[in-house]
Amino acid sequence: MPFWWVLQVHGKSTLIKLILKEEEPTSGNIIINGRDTTFLKPKRVPYLRRSMGVVFQDFRLLSDKTVYENVAFAMNIVKATPKHIRRQVPMVLSLVGLSGKAKVYPDELSGGEQQRVALARALVNNPSMIIADEPTGNLDPETAWDIMNLLNEINLRGTTVVIATHAKDIVDQMKKRVIEIEKGVIIRDDRKGGYSK
Amino acid sequence: MKYNVINYFLTEGFRNVFKNKKSTVSCLGVMCATMLIFGLFFTIGQNINNWVEDLEAEQGMQVFMEFDATEEEISQLNDELNKIEGVNSVIFVSKEEAYNTMKERFGKNAKAISGFTPDIFAVSYMVTLTDLSMNDQVYDAINNLDTVREIQNKRDTVETLSKVGSTIKIVTFVMFAILILISLFIISNTIKLTVHARRKEISIMKYVGATNGFIRTPFIIEGIIIGLISGILSILVVGGGYNYIANQIAQSETWQKLSLGILSFGDMIVQIVLVYMFLGVGIGIIGSSISMRKYLDV
Secondary structure, eight states, X not given: OOEEEEEOSSSHHHHHHHHTTSSOOSSSOOEETTEEOTTOOGGGHHHHHTTEEEEOTTOOOOTXXXXXXXXXXXXXXXXXXXXXXXXXXXXXXXXXXXXXGTTSOGGGSOHHHHHHHHHHHHHTTOOSEEEEESTTTTSOHHHHHHHHHHHHHHHHTTOEEEEXXXXXXXXXXXXXXXXXXXXXXXXXXXXXXXXXX | OOHHHHHHXXXXXXXHHHHOHHHHHHHHHHHHHHXXXXXXXXXXXXXXXXXXXXXXXXXXXXXXXXXXXXXXXHHHHHHHHHHSTTEEEEEEEOHHHHHHHHHHXXXXXGGGGTTSOGGGSOOEEEEEESOGGGHHHHHHHXXXXXXXXEEEEOHHHHHHHHHHHHHHHHHHHHHHHHHHHHHHHHHHHHHHHHHHHTHHHHHHHHHHTOOHHHHHHHHHHHHHXXXXXXXXXXXXXXXXXXXXXXXXXXXXXXXXXXXXXXXXXXXXXXXXXXXXXXXXXXXHHHHHHHHHGGGGOO
């Protein structure tokens, strides 16, 4: 279960966009879970995205929907049955430690809690991979650690987690696989690495 | 499609309609205006067409027989005229009737023809047509019959009426096409505002893996709902307004002298309802599809 750290000052967002098929590569191939998606038809892109959960620095929650609705929304999109939604959403909310906040709106939550909701939304459809773009960027160090521990827990449950981050101390302490990219080229790939050599 | 997905689309569609009150109201306004203007042209056009048709039915040709036509020949011609394609009705005018008509025409000077008997007139048939465009065809067919001496045809009146009728149809159609384009433009811009306000939601949907169809559907349903509401409002306004104005006109003295009939709204309601529903749903679907295109490109 590789746990990646993608470190790149410029272009990490581009890499995530490439994985999500939001942008097309000018050269080379994209292979996700053993499948070449370089020339994936635009019609198939939504189905590719369903195999990945995405978390952003700015949470991107819908402010007019409750925590429960925000998570259920992701299941509606994949046309899950109401029964399945009613069972799955509370389960994921308890996994991220927000069982008691189901009926609360995102604006009433702290940054850390909002990011937990975003994580719950990313997890609810059981993706094989979670992609997080600076997930702790807007959080204070303590909350950031909560989120990182949660991500670690998710990883231990069998989900690949790809994180793009600048947070040096987090990378150093997590001791996970680190891939460093500079100017579009992988310059380092350590099994148990820190932020820098 | 599963029940809960349809349910989701409908809930979202209705929610959009009521959540974006400003854009809903402006959409309703523009669509109602289009429909009302269409209703105005349509009802007036239908009435004019109706009058043209009435006048058309009155127009026709008078077919005169030879002076010495026998009873047999007279009834034979009646059968032959009825067989001609495009002939609506055939009315027999006897010598006496022709004499009396002439007498009436002279009025006070009826004495001038008192020396004559009805025998100086020829028997004739008044032939009316089902369709004015058949005029020449029918004329030729009658001309070929042996016992016919002369045909009097009001060709000029017939042609003018034909032209008026088709001009009205063309003008209505062109106006309709222009109005549809204008409302499509305005509706798609208005829905664009709604979509713009919800672009964040749309981009999240894209990241979670929603298909374009899934994202588009609630907006299309929103468009359809607005279209249907404006259709219903417009029918009420056009129906009420038309009945009121038709009554006012029918009661005026000048109108009663003209002796032209006014269609009741009931005669046109099916067509208007069909056009409004088609318009409302069509503009709703096309308008929201146009405005969605840009935002689906994530």
